[in-house]
Amino acid sequence: MKRRDFLLLSAGMLAGCTLPPRLAIHRYAPGMAEGHALRDRKALPAPSAELHTDVLILGSGIAGLTAGWRLAQQGYQDFLLLSGPEPHGNASAAHLAGTDCPRGAHYLPIPGMAATQVRELLAEMGVIERGAGTPAPYYDERSLVHAPEERLYQNGQWHSGLLQPGNADENAQIKRFFALVDQLKQKRGSDGKRIFEIPSALASQDPQWRALDRITFDAWLDREGYTSPQLRWYLDYACRDDFGATSARTSAWAGLHYFCSRDGRAANADNDAVLTWPGGLNPLARYMQQRIGAARALPGLAARVSERQGKVETLVWQPQQQRMLRIHARRVICAMPLHVAIHVVEGMGALGFDAQTHMPPHAPWLVSNFAFDHFPSEAHGVPLAWDNVVYGSRSLGYVVATHQLIRAARPEQTVFTAYHALADNTPEAARRWLQQASDDDLYQLAATDLAAVYGWKLWQNAAQVEITVRGHAMASPTPGFLSNTGLAALRACDGPIQFAHSDLSGFSIFEEAAWWGDAAARRILRA
The missing domain is CATH 3.50.50.60 (FAD/NAD(P)-binding domain)
Structure with missing residues (x-):
């Protein structure tokens, strides 16, 4: 695949968004050599x-x-x-602009009752302060994502939430889909187990429901009459985000599992809240490493x-x-x-x-940390959130590493971490492209959403960019x-x-x- 053809797959990228001469790129490719x-x-x-x-x-x-x-x-x-x-793998972190920032996974949804070992770990760390064995534990406020949690950039303005209402037909489809999700969250198979569960090893083996794994999520959505552009974009975004694959390549069972398996609750947060830290999930990895002890660690x-x-x-x-x-x-x-x-x-x-x-196919990713001397100025609408997504983009937006630190006062420096799953071609083709891509190629892809939102104003404040290249970042659940x-x-x-x-x-x-x-x-x- 030619370099230009590959880059054009990233819809919404600004023409001429090339690497500024003064801005150095640090390319980090853990384990590749x-x-x-x-x-x-x-x-x-x-x-x-x-x-x-x-x-x-x-x-x-x-x-x-x-x-x-x-x-x-x-x-x-x-x-x-x-x-x-790479110590800590996809839960590793960097330290830029005076703060930790993720090189991989950046959040953990509130775990449900079935994820007992995760709850036990969080309680031992003090993240769950009380009630670890109850349906709705009380969590350390510092670990719960702060508001505003997420926003969507659409038509030159920021909007609250990632799924915006459309016309009457679109709204009806959105309502119907999430009503089905609510039903399936409670539904059990013929063996008495939840159809969709986390961990998936505890999910129902009912063949009627596992038959969803024979088709793609897109095929299922077509069959069920979900045609809303807003809804279809959002569901494709969700597949890229969790699986590194488009909804056209994701198993229908996996696509529904994304929405129907989560049943975590918190006494002091909304049910859809997440746990996060400036370094993403690295604090959890560091804690377990410390419990293991330096004497048992071997490079x-x-x-x-x-x-x-x-x-x-x-x-x-x-x-x-x-x-x-x-x-x-x-x-x-x-x-x-x-x-x-x-x-x-x-x-x-x-x-x-x-x-x-x-x-299983393994999806390639870019995880790119943009360190800024000052926060860039914002467009109209909802203020800067933890998770910031551009409608219609093939990238996955960016999270703000310092978001958990700004409850009292906003720090002067910050890091925006941009995510891009190279999902628009086969994983093999994407990896071949990554091997020969120049710094400018990587920068254009990594900066897709940031450039769309901030334009040239952004680079006045940018001080450093680290791009983590993960050729086999995660397994993707294809049919x-x-x-x-x-x-x-x-x-x-x-x-x-x-x-x-x-x-x-x-x-x-x-x-x-x-x-x-x-x-x-x-x-x-x-x-």
Whole structure:
């Protein structure tokens, strides 16, 4: 795909929005070089040292951290956590303009009753102040998103909320869709379980409802007569936001799951409130890392994992020390994304996972932090919100890292974090483009919504831009993902090697990663 053709896929981008000469771009591509080296099977140096541990956790994203947190919480001592190429994975953060800002996930919806391990973690941190086991706990006000929470830029003006009313027919369709959502939130399948649940492992297996996974969300919307441009744009935005894929490529079951699975409540906030921090979800990752302890943290990334006579041998490459370790463990929790695991874990085919058949598509993303010396001036309408979205854009808008800090007084400096899922072509084509894209190409794509809103006024205040390139940011739930037998095989693994990652669910959210990390730790604790 030609560079110009790809950029034109980002609708609404201002012509001539090129990188200002004075503005430096810092491109951050965590794990890309290391991942390509593993994929290309570059020669590995001989191990120079050996370690022994009972349990080795591979990866310090949310799944790996949750596994380590649970083991440490239960007094389990003999384990190590390998950081991987990027500590904390999609929950990592940067520090720009005097504040933390996310390099990945930036919010957590109020968890429902089924997400017990998430509630337990939040209560231990003090984010839930009381009532963790009740339907509506009381949350720390500092962690609940502050008002105004979200706004939409449409026709040159800001409006409250992301879904605006239209004509009478559009309004009727919007009302009908959300009335259905309210019904499906309560509906249970023939097995007595909620049709849509988080974590998804606890959702109903009723084949009548799981049949929605055979078609796309767009096909279902067409079938049900939802034609409203406002509604269809909003639903497509939701799929891009949670799945990194358009509604035309998302499973209808997954599209409805986005809206119908959330049933969290709070005693001191609206039911649709979210938890957020300046660094996105990084405070949760840092807390779990601290509970695990520095003595159990090991820098490096797994290069090869092999089962040997009922135990596991792992080769660990430590780039800073330029050395290879050999680690012997009784059990290994593979908390790496599956597109990495297939190049590292030997014998995955024997476990029932065939990469050619079972690998879920992984969506590429840009997460771009724009640091400003001063807040840019705003257009008419609703004032600056935490989440700011442009109607009709193929980008996902931007969040304000300092929003949680402005209750008393607005700080002088700030960071706007812009999100863009490269969803308008195949993931493979998008990754090829990312590999050869120039800084100016990345900047144009990253700045799509900011340029549309602020124009050239914006760059008077911009001091620094960091663009995080994630070639395989998240698994996308395309039709058929619920019946993926390879994922089911890995979910059931309970031998010397077991797996824990949101990829096992087929889509990437905090609760799914935490579920699989906790499940792996509990298996070990039961053994």
